[in-house]
Amino acid sequence: xxxxxxxxxxxxxxxxxxxxxxxxxxxxxxxxxxxxxxxxxxxxxxxxxxxxxxxxxxxxxxxxxxxxxxxxxxxxxxxxxxxxxxxxxxxxxxxxxxxxxxxxxxxxxxxxxxxxxxxxxxxxxxxxxxxxxxxxxxxxxxxxxxxxxxxxxxxxxxxxxxxxxxxxxxxxxxxxxxxxxxxxxxxxxxxxxxxxxxxxxxxxxxxxxxxxxxxxxxxxxxxxxxxxxxxxxxxxxxxxxxxxxxxxxxxxxxxxxxxxxxxxxxxxxxxxxxxxxxxxxxxxxxxxxxxxxxxxxxxxxxxxxxxxxxxxxxxxxxxxxxxxxxxxxxxxxxxxxxxxxxxxxxxxxxxxxxxxxxxxxxxxxxxxxxxxxxxxxxxxxxxxxxxxxxxxxxxxxxxxxxxxx
Amino acid sequence: xxxxxxxxxxxxxxxxxxxxxxxxxxxxxxxxxxxxxxxxxxxxxxxxxxxxxxxxxxxxxxxxxxxxxxxxxxxxxxxxxxxxxxxxxxxxxxxxxxxxxxxxxxxxxxx
Numbered sequence: 001x002x003x004x005x006x007x008x009x010x011x012x013x014x015x016x017x018x019x020x021x022x023x024x025x026x027x028x029x030x031x032x033x034x035x036x037x038x039x040x041x042x043x044x045x046x047x048x049x050x051x052x053x054x055x056x057x058x059x060x061x062x063x064x065x066x067x068x069x070x071x072x073x074x075x076x077x078x079x080x081x082x083x084x085x086x087x088x089x090x091x092x093x094x095x096x097x098x099x100x101x102x103x104x105x106x107x108x109x110x111x112x113x114x115x116x117x118x119x120x121x122x123x124x125x126x127x128x129x130x131x132x133x134x135x136x137x138x139x140x141x142x143x144x145x146x147x148x149x150x151x152x153x154x155x156x157x158x159x160x161x162x163x164x165x166x167x168x169x170x171x172x173x174x175x176x177x178x179x180x181x182x183x184x185x186x187x188x189x190x191x192x193x194x195x196x197x198x199x200x201x202x203x204x205x206x207x208x209x210x211x212x213x214x215x216x217x218x219x220x221x222x223x224x225x226x227x228x229x230x231x232x233x234x235x236x237x238x239x240x241x242x243x244x245x246x247x248x249x250x251x252x253x254x255x256x257x258x259x260x261x262x263x264x265x266x267x268x269x270x271x272x273x274x275x276x277x278x279x280x281x282x283x284x285x286x287x288x289x290x291x292x293x294x295x296x297x298x299x300x301x302x303x304x305x306x307x308x309x310x311x312x313x314x315x316x317x318x319x320x321x322x323x324x325x326x327x328x329x330x331x332x333x334x335x336x337x338x339x340x341x342x343x344x345x346x347x348x349x350x351x352x353x354x355x356x357x358x359x360x361x362x363x364x365x366x367x368x369x370x371x372x373x374x375x376x377x378x379x380x381x382x383x384x385x386x387x388x389x390x391x392x393x394x395x396x397x398x399x400x401x402x403x404x405x
Numbered sequence: 406x407x408x409x410x411x412x413x414x415x416x417x418x419x420x421x422x423x424x425x426x427x428x429x430x431x432x433x434x435x436x437x438x439x440x441x442x443x444x445x446x447x448x449x450x451x452x453x454x455x456x457x458x459x460x461x462x463x464x465x466x467x468x469x470x471x472x473x474x475x476x477x478x479x480x481x482x483x484x485x486x487x488x489x490x491x492x493x494x495x496x497x498x499x500x501x502x503x504x505x506x507x508x509x510x511x512x513x514x515x516x
Contacts, residue, residue, distance in 0.1 A: 117491075118468035118469065119457040119468060121470040162455050166455050166457060167513060
């Protein structure tokens with residue numbers, strides 16, 4: 001007899017750690033995503049029912065997988081069309097008390113590549129990853145993305161149907177497809193992270209989920225540098241999250257209280273980045289993490305290594321060209337080589353017109369003009385930024401700047 | 406002369422294969438084709454939600470969800486291929502010259 005509280009903790013921990021693997025294994029065995037989810041659910045219900053009486057099994061993951069597998073066998077037996085699937089399963093069925101002798105292979109890598117297949121709509125990739133791999137409920141995902149639950153449920157149903165009907169393979173892509181497909185997986189994980197980053201409550205949990213899933217990916221693909229790059233980037237951002245606003249006002253990097261940055265996250269981020277860089281295959285996440293590391297390891301704003309950051313942005317612009325990257329590079333150049341050099345780059349970008357309506361464009365110009373002492377022009381730019389700023393915290397920050405000109 | 410007929414609708418309340426087979430208008434159409442001996446091959450396609458479009462630009466294969474929807478383009482031909490999975494179909498589609506000129510829409514056959 002185990003104390004109910006301990007069992008609850010054990011089930012919760014197993015849910016967090018094993019859900020994705022149980023689902024992934026069942027999909028691998030049956031090819032049926034709904035059946036896999038249902039049987040995984042049943043296995044966790046069985047754990048809640050029997051673990052208090054029988055104790056928490058030595059290997060909860062193996063117990064859950066075996067139980068889910070047996071559930072699938074039962075269900076398929078009742079279903080005539082399930083006969084073929086059943087034959088594959090029969091060899092593997094056993095009772096949960098006899099732990100499987102073989103190591104259950106980790107199927108989660110196949111699952112994540114399938115969830116993030118480019119033939120699926122991007123929002124569906126995100127939802128499917130959170131549902132099947134992270135084990136969030138449809139209701140939780142709907143709340144996190146401010147969507148009605150039936151709409152989210154339908155998105156998941158359609159995605160699973162497309163996987164089945166369009167013949168999206170359940171596999172880790174072969175080497176020639178890997179760079180592109182891995183980039184798609186990382187994009188999904190980074191989006192999940194960013195969705196939760198500046199939030200509280202249910203949305204905030206997305207950031208933790210993204211870090212957890214990226215850790216799993218790093219473990220499953222130890223020889224790929226970019227998952228490590230992304231993990232490092234997430235950890236370095238997360239380290240300074242709590243200092244990014246104060247009383248609902250945005251606090252810029254320069255003015256953040258560095259003593260409140262999370263040292264252990266920064267250390268882990270830097271170490272993870274070093275492991276990635278040691279593989280000597282650069283990529284956009286590693287470069288972004290390197291930039292974040294420059295900021296996170298500078299003892300104060302004045303000692304930031306701006307020339308190095310400018311070089312890294314040049315590298316990033318080569319690997320993943322975007323006007324936003326160019327804008328960031330302009331700031332780094334301004335800080336490294338002087339405001340006029342940076343302003344010239346910003347004006348060049350402005351005349352190209354690709355960042356119209358992007359509030360950081362006038363906000364950046366305003367900030368550089370303010371530093372150059374050109375208050376009148378700075379005022380106009382701040383006012384324009386204020387009109388375009390998407391969040392209250394940003395608007396408050398800009399208003400304050402405007403007042404202090 | 407050979408023709409490819411693309412049977413189109415707006416996909417609201419589409420009939421099932423069984424409903425279609427039971428439809429007298431469809432039965433008449435099938436009988437007519439048989440009488441003429443005109444049918445070389447054809448398949449019903451899954452709806453556009455199941456479509457995948459492949460383009461190759463600057464040597465890079467771009468895969469996107471959904472149909473090839475730019476209205477200035479029209480379907481110029483169909484090829485029926487037997488593949489292991491969608492990735493193989495994407496590979497074949499990417500090799501076609503029209504993947505560079507326009508795009509190749511992959512639609513699974515409704516079996």
